[in-house]
Amino acid sequence: MEMQGEPRHAGMLAGFPAVAGSLDAAPEAPATAAEDFGHLISRRPLAVLRPGSAHDVAAAVRWAARHRMPLAARGQGHSVYGRAQVEGGLVVDMSSLGAVRAVEPDRVVVDAGATWQSVLDATLPHRLTPPVLTDYLGLSVGGTISAGGIGGMTFRRGFQSCNVIELEVVTGSGDLVTCSTMRHPELFDAVRAGLGQFGIITRAVLPLVPAPEQIRLHTLTYRDAPTMTADQRRLLTMDGIDYLEGAIRPHSSGWQHVIEVAVGLPGDGGVPAGLSDDQAQAESADMSYLDLFRRLSQLENQLRSTGAWRHPHPWLNSFLPDSTTDAVIVELLRTLDPLELGEYGRILVYPFLPAHARTPLLRLPEDDVAFLVNLVRFPKNDPSLANDLVEANRVVYDRVRAAGGRSYPVSAVALTQADWKDHFGPAWPAVLDAKDRFDPRHLLSPGQEMFPPR
Numbered sequence: 384m385e386m387q388g389e390p391r392h393a394g395m396l397a398g399f400p401a402v403a404g405s406l407d408a409a410p411e412a413p414a415t416a417a418e419d420f421g422h423l424i425s426r427r428p429l430a431v432l433r434p435g436s437a438h439d440v441a442a443a444v445r446w447a448a449r450h451r452m453p454l455a456a457r458g459q460g461h462s463v464y465g466r467a468q469v470e471g472g473l474v475v476d477m478s479s480l481g482a483v484r485a486v487e488p489d490r491v492v493v494d495a496g497a498t499w500q501s502v503l504d505a506t507l508p509h510r511l512t513p514p515v516l517t518d519y520l521g522l523s524v525g526g527t528i529s530a531g532g533i534g535g536m537t538f539r540r541g542f543q544s545c546n547v548i549e550l551e552v553v554t555g556s557g558d559l560v561t562c563s564t565m566r567h568p569e570l571f572d573a574v575r576a577g578l579g580q581f582g583i584i585t586r587a588v589l590p591l592v593p594a595p596e597q598i599r600l601h602t603l604t605y606r607d608a609p610t611m612t613a614d615q616r617r618l619l620t621m622d623g624i625d626y627l628e629g630a631i632r633p634h635s636s637g638w639q640h641v642i643e644v645a646v647g648l649p650g651d652g653g654v655p656a657g658l659s660d661d662q663a664q665a666e667s668a669d670m671s672y673l674d675l676f677r678r679l680s681q682l683e684n685q686l687r688s689t690g691a692w693r694h695p696h697p698w699l700n701s702f703l704p705d706s707t708t709d710a711v712i713v714e715l716l717r718t719l720d721p722l723e724l725g726e727y728g729r730i731l732v733y734p735f736l737p738a739h740a741r742t743p744l745l746r747l748p749e750d751d752v753a754f755l756v757n758l759v760r761f762p763k764n765d766p767s768l769a770n771d772l773v774e775a776n777r778v779v780y781d782r783v784r785a786a787g788g789r790s791y792p793v794s795a796v797a798l799t800q801a802d803w804k805d806h807f808g809p810a811w812p813a814v815l816d817a818k819d820r821f822d823p824r825h826l827l828s829p830g831q832e833m834f835p836p837r
């Protein structure tokens with residue numbers, strides 16, 4: 384085994400099993416694992432394991448269980464509130480398990496540390512795609528399946544966690560288990576949207592569907608939020624649409640409200656008739672399917688060049704029921720200072736059908752239609768402002784809860800165990816049972832702050 388590190392850690396890591404990958408306790412690896420995209424929380428682990436196989440992950444978990452050492456998988460570290468961090472414990476850097484193993488006509492087999500970008504790079508030459516992609520392809524497969532994974536195809540196909548054929552998982556006891564709806568379904572239902580609490584996903588078998596080579600992206604502009612969401616509700620059930628999102632952006636004249644609708648080509652590529660947008664401002668652009676999902680990486684390149692990609696990101700993600708969405712958004716727009724979002728920030732707003740979700744631990748509003756409402760904040764680089772915005776997120780979180788909404792728990796909000804209990808509602812007893820069964824020592828992903836250590 385390759386092992387790098389400071390001698391003072393040697394004692395605590397004594398007896399660590401031989402692994403095909405490497406264990407790194409030298410200062411740089413723990414320092415990197417103590418940061419994430421949020422840059423709001425920093426907890427330093429003792430060491431970082433870069434597993435060479437799922438067996439390495441299982442051996443590390445068994446060792447950690449014997450030594451009562453907390454540990455967490457880190458996908459791509461795009462958490463915004465320290466959720467993949469472990470103070471004084473072990474971080475399992477899943478990026479070393481990032482291979483795409485096989486592309487078959489109806490499925491792809493991937494290591495869970497693979498990014499969605501590498502999955503798409505492997506499937507698109509076969510004109511195939513996973514059914515649902517996130518806006519940003521730099522996230523890991525294991526990371527988004529552990530959260531849910533929502534994007535512009537969710538309105539038709541549910542979440543990424545609902546589009547999984549089989550998973551290979553290392554439980555908190557160190558057992559390597561293959562699970563699906565047919566095999567060990569309790570584990571399959573616990574790890575999807577399980578926020579890393581019940582096991583580390585090491586491999587995934589995902590379905591594939593045909594991908595259009597080209598799409599036409601229509602950007603429709605609206606005078607206000609209620610007019611925009613009314614058209615999103617219409618588009619939600621219309622045939623022939625492949626992608627549906629929307630956003631409210633700071634603008635020199637106040638707020639700009641836009642819907643994005645993509646339609647696969649060939650075909651007429653048109654947008655359905657009878658919508659209420661300002662037709663003088665409507666724009667259309669043809670692009671490859673891949674370019675549709677590369678738009679956020681273009682923004683990433685721009686923000687990396689100015690350093691802003693590494694600034695604090697106090698993002699807030701939530702799901703609102705149809706019945707209260709408009710009122711909450713209108714109130715938000717009245718009270719929100721555009722500077723809290725920043726020049727590149729936005730409020731993402733788009734609808735989906737909760738009945739399409741087949742992930743028991745994903746907590747969604749009860750209406751037939753729900754809206755994702757996310758505060759995607761790129762404020763100026765000021766730690767004190769960032770802390771104020773985390774506090775402001777709590778106010779919005781409470782407002783969302785009061786309006787019958789749920790948190791999408793990839794947000795920069797401090798949560799107590801009481802908040803988690805409230806979040807899971809009737810599913811909380813199932814969460815407690817699964818924790819007792821699959822991670823009895825409460826060692827996995829402590830950064831979620833869902834369970835006190837045992």
Ligand SMILES: Cc1cc2nc3c(=O)[nH]c(=O)nc-3n(C[C@H](O)[C@H](O)[C@H](O)COP(=O)(O)OP(=O)(O)OC[C@H]3O[C@@H](n4cnc5c(N)ncnc54)[C@H](O)[C@@H]3O)c2cc1C
Pocket residue numbers: 419420455456457458459460461462463466467477495496516517518519522523524525526527529530531532533534578579580582583584585793828830831
């Ligand atoms: C720029 C950007 C764009 C985003 N766009 C979207 C979007 O369009 N749709 C959407 O749904 N979300 C989006 N997100 C949120 C994102 O899905 C979550 O933050 C997700 O957890 C990040 O994945 P990651 O691989 O970086 O995970 P990490 O941040 O590394 O980990 C997050 C949590 O998952 C656990 N985890 C990671 N890997 C595994 C594994 N293999 N097995 C078990 N647990 C694991 C970690 O322990 C931790 O608790 C976005 C985030 C960013 C920063």
